Amino acid sequence: MVVAVADQQPSVLTVGPANALPSGPFELGHRSLQFGLRTWVEQQTDHQLGYIEQLYTFADRDRIGEQRQQRVISISYLALTRAEHAAGGKRAWRSWYDYFPWEDHRPGAPPMVVEILQPRLLAWADEASHPSLRRERRHRAAVAFGFEDHGWNEELVLQRYELLYEAALVEEATRGSLQSASLPILGTSMTADHRRILATGIARLRSKIKYRPVVFELMPPVFTLLQLQRTVEALSGRLLHKPNFRRLIEQQELVEETGETTADTVGRPAKLFRFRHAVLDERVVAGTKLPLSRS
Amino acid sequence: MVVAVADQQPSVLTVGPANALPSGPFELGHRSLQFGLRTWVEQQTDHQLGYIEQLYTFADRDRIGEQRQQRVISISYLALTRAEHAAGGKRAWRSWYDYFPWEDHRPGAPPMVVEILQPRLLAWADEASHPSLRRERRHRAAVAFGFEDHGWNEELVLQRYELLYEAALVEEATRGSLQSASLPILGTSMTADHRRILATGIARLRSKIKYRPVVFELMPPVFTLLQLQRTVEALSGRLLHKPNFRRLIEQQELVEETGETTADTVGRPAKLFRFRHAVLDERVVAGTKLPLSRS
DNA sequence: TCCAATTATTCTCTGAATGAGTATAATTTG
DNA sequence: CAAATTATACTCATTCAGAGAATAATTGGA
Numbered sequence A, B: 001m002v003v004a005v006a007d008q009q010p011s012v013l014t015v016g017p018a019n020a021l022p023s024g025p026f027e028l029g030h031r032s033l034q035f036g037l038r039t040w041v042e043q044q045t046d047h048q049l050g051y052i053e054q055l056y057t058f059a060d061r062d063r064i065g066e067q068r069q070q071r072v073i074s075i076s077y078l079a080l081t082r083a084e085h086a087a088g089g090k091r092a093w094r095s096w097y098d099y100f101p102w103e104d105h106r107p108g109a110p111p112m113v114v115e116i117l118q119p120r121l122l123a124w125a126d127e128a129s130h131p132s133l134r135r136e137r138r139h140r141a142a143v144a145f146g147f148e149d150h151g152w153n154e155e156l157v158l159q160r161y162e163l164l165y166e167a168a169l170v171e172e173a174t175r176g177s178l179q180s181a182s183l184p185i186l187g188t189s190m191t192a193d194h195r196r197i198l199a200t201g202i203a204r205l206r207s208k209i210k211y212r213p214v215v216f217e218l219m220p221p222v223f224t225l226l227q228l229q230r231t232v233e234a235l236s237g238r239l240l241h242k243p244n245f246r247r248l249i250e251q252q253e254l255v256e257e258t259g260e261t262t263a264d265t266v267g268r269p270a271k272l273f274r275f276r277h278a279v280l281d282e283r284v285v286a287g288t289k290l291p292l293s294r295s
Numbered sequence C: 001t002c003c004a005a006t007t008a009t010t011c012t013c014t015g016a017a018t019g020a021g022t023a024t025a026a027t028t029t030g
Numbered sequence D: 001c002a003a004a005t006t007a008t009a010c011t012c013a014t015t016c017a018g019a020g021a022a023t024a025a026t027t028g029g030a
Helices: A033-045 A111-127 A131-145 A157-166 A194-208 A225-236 A242-251 B033-045 B111-127 B131-145 B157-166 B194-208 B225-236 B242-251
Strands: A002-006 A009-015 A052-058 A074-080 A091-095 A255-261 A271-275 B002-006 B009-015 B052-058 B074-080 B091-095 B255-261 B271-275
Touching (some): A009 A225, A033 A052, A194 A225, B002 B225, B009 B225, B033 B074, B052 B194, B074 B194, B111 B131, B225 B271
Parallel strands (some): A002 A074
Antiparallel strands (some): A002 A009, A009 A091, B255 B271
């Protein structure tokens, strides 16, 4: 899963006509998984990868090799890059909100959440035979999608996708069975379980930007604070409070002024900043939530 | 990596005489990786696993199969269980601080950190030819082990192990080469890269207990708040502030009183609590660190 | 019986971080 | 030159984390 942000859209690199993530075999020549991945993706996409992180390893039933009884082990990765190079040929950048239209809450909650997802999920809950199962399904849906008093939690991307899968509301879930009765169109579907991998990656990234300075892997060398904010907003799918965002960035000393300002747009020109690469050495991780004792 | 806590020692299940983690092949009959793992470990160790989490997938050079040119892919997992059943036969519980003696800061920082590790790491840093590399090595060591003004960060378990590995201060690092000159005894070594997996798992667990109620997987059904605190302290390797720990647990409503109290020990008897399993449904994840805007 | 020791529990105080909103500054556009 | 637009700075209230003190309920021995 190769991620970049351009024009305030978080985008993933896809290959082929059928919405697949770039993937390839792990070969004997490769020194390690990460190294093999890097060389492979750079060959296939002419793209330098910055940050790379392992996501998850799958070997489930629907991943059995064609002829012989042989398992395919899929090891998925998340990679961040800058969206400068335009992709051509068989590959294309595509907004991840094409695949997860219910995840973009920047203009407010999308109407489809209440108008389509909520009634369908409630109908699915009511299909259950046992009352306690019905209650459990309704509760899971409410937590995942923030239905009743529950608020929207942008990190629950995978839980939401799995819920829709269970309820057979995404195309992938109806593939094996013949009775594709409702045939819903909830987001663009993908090859195999690639949309599930995407959901895992989005969730991981939305969580990670909160405690590690990984956003800067997606930024150009020099940027304004608003551009930085728009990028974070694109990833998290939510709008941020501008003054407080500035305070957060500045008090953590993540950036330094270049001394220059923007000139192109209307309004007061904004100061340009660059990422302080030194912070990667200085602070490794921020957070303790345990009440430590002095001695 | 199967973890339990008994007698205030965080312990891992080992097999064989040579300090190995329990492991086994993934077979065609297994429905999924997680399912295969569960059945395999339960067969081998007579142990019911509670919480299971995938750690990392390795396929590096030193994991090449013996005869044919064939890679071995190792998928490591972290599992939490209760230490009630005594293990017998070829398997044994062993404190993870046997393998990482520098990680237990409960009685304060172990003397070995300043007396042994610091001088050896500084000597290793000075081996470097280039001054900037020397400075970088010293800085990395200071951050990882909290040498100068840097404090101790209990989550950097893997970074610390990797640093000691690079500096050839753990036995595993000197295996391939003939010149095992210094032959240091920094913790008990393990088969293959099992100690590295352990480090990964400890780091993951120390991080996770801060934002997910996983500690309770390690507790008996009923416990006092001090017992709970001692367990968290065993895992994190640090002492906690008692009143603040209580406040943290209570305000999150993680536990409920049973109505009973302990009777066996001296001092005022403590109330007994049990975990509120309902919280697993209620709050999925706590934290946002982004300055969200209202609308 | 009563005091010391021990452990449990509650409360207070302080400073830092967070959420929310307002005020001011420097541009472009008509 | 005023209005619109964007950037930046400041204020206030609330919550949360760190630290320590005070009080409660036991046991063990003098």
